[in-house]
Amino acid sequence: MRRRLQAVAEGKSQTLGIDLNDAGVDTALIVRQLTARHQPDGRTQQRLAAAFQRSGDWNKVVDSLAAGDAVRRSRSARMAGALDMHLAVPWLSSLLLAHEPVVRHAAAKALGKIGGTRSAEALLRAIQRRGPTPTLIVELARAAPDLFLETALCVPQRTGVKGAVAVAAGLRRRRAAVTPLLALLGSGTRRERAISCRALAWIGAGTAIPAIAVALGDSDWMVRMSAVKALAALKCDGYMPELDALLVDRNIRVRKAAQNALRRLRKEMAPRLMEWLWL
């Protein structure tokens, strides 16, 4: 199987006589390995996709998405993801609501790999219906095109969805998300405010430091703890007195976070201090 796929990927062969139902071979894994070093629109991907279409396996993959067996459905979902089958997105998005976790997981991964607006919308809808899960959030971050998450952060959403989108925006590390995240930090729920602090730190938004510093005085301990962690991650040593003050916070987790942050920041400052003393 690997040899046949490799021959097609290298352009040496155009025919693909494989059995997708062969339980002993993970075709999707082989395809992903072969295309791993290439861009999504790379030639390897195109050759493989063309060969699958010519041999009729393309339709078999789509048909298998409706199979009764959960294993077959998950294998087909993985295959659809590996081949970047845009046309399969509607069926994959239906699989996000499947009863079997293995199918849901495979569908989410496939949609994340395929990407684009429709995949991201499907993942967002799944988060709205089933609630945020780590897989859905990570795959949403992978699938979302430019300004998709930023737009989703600016429109009213169900409870918990904005938090998930904020995490995805942080994972994506795009500067364009800084403004909506700052807005969320100012007006979100306690959970959203806490997540915004961490997401801003992941993005490395230096411009958000004053807003995060304000969150050090938040009434909720979770927000205070996130702000402390964010300042430490941003290596911001301009708010040491405020962090010192949090060493006697009424919440033990905030105190612990402040302690760790101060230790980390002092460690960062030490070489600079030594340099200054040396000069």
Added chain:
Amino acid sequence: MSTHTEVEGLPGNGRVPRQVLTEADRRSRPQSLRRHPESGWPAYSDMIARLAVLERAAVLFALPEGVLRALARRLRRITVSSGEMILCQGEAGDTIFVMEQGRCRVVIERPPSVVTVAVLSEGDFFGEGACLLNRPQQASVFAQTDCTLLAIDRQVLQAVLARHPTVLEHLRRVAGHRFNTFADTTVQATWGTLFNEAAVVGVYSPKGGSGGTCLAINLVGSLSRRYPGQVLLLDLDFPYNHAALLAGLVPTSCLARMAAVPADSFEEALLSAVLVHSGGPMILSGALRPEEADEITPDLVTRAISILRKTFCYIVVDLGVTINDSTLALFDLTQHIVMVAAPELSAVKSAADAIDILLRLGTPHDRLTVVLNNRSLKPVVARQAVERMLKRPVDVEVGFDYSRPDQAAVNGEILSITNPRSEIAKGAEALADLLEVHHGRRGLAGTTNARAQVTIGARIGEL
């Protein structure tokens, strides 16, 4: 209706095979399935508005009407408030934005300066380089007023244009052309090429012993024959600067020592550190002692280049082997990079990696020149193999020159001036011709900057 049930029940029981939705089924679907992304058709008036905007975008001129309609159906409409960032320079991207309403500012950030290079309005588009060519964004884009954008992401393009590979290829060509044009604009914006300032050429060899310094000196020699007194070699090959030594000159000051010079006398001190070779080239050493190399900071390099480019016609920078902060700063400031590789396995591999890094940094393909410097009579790695490894053609090949370069160094001569028939001189001449094509300065040859004449004249007088 039955078809609808089958499709919706697909993930749950999965007992019924997938069936194709007919048009009648599509119309009779209940509201819950209408929210499906596949069925999110825009209203007629909205489609007309979308098509009107897409038809105005130059990148989509060549698309057939059916494709345009398919794109119009699938795109996203985004509203951005005034002052918000839309794209960030250097980040990856996967969407082409076409402006429907409002104005956007395209900004290039090259610390310490931030330059607005364009203001986009209705019908303009941006983001195509990142989307179609997988290159990082060349500039940041901010909304200057409240904007409405139409976003076409990569997956939509691939899905719609899957049956039109020629159209996709055409789009890539247009995007590539715009990418290069924009790279030129970037250089002009940050470098003031419009004000006839110097072209900065970086000579970089990722492996020591490839002949980078030798080629840089001879390139300066070739260019000096065309522009006497207007070509400078800045030696940043650290920690050991050898350019002045190879040219038979003894430096008494260097760039590193300028770090301690006050700002008001920086320019005078910098220009007085330039050495003049009797053949015409000028050389500025980076550091006289290895430990002085630490004094060279990106800020110092930027300040020095900003002064030197007003004085000279060409600045050739010998970048040496290592990539540090100063080298990266110079990569940002150079208009052309010459990559020198010897036909050895390790040198070619290093060159391939370095080319990859440079392309990732946003260097346009036509601003990168590969020179193959043969250091032996019968090179082990053939030119074809080198080109295969580098995934690009060798632009200039320098033949083996026996002991002539070493002999010239002992005599303090520059071969491209004293012996134009030597192999290294021929290679340097070919390279100079190539640079002239891109950064031709013929018009400047007779109009030397007055300040340069005074300063360089004074320096020659001192000597």
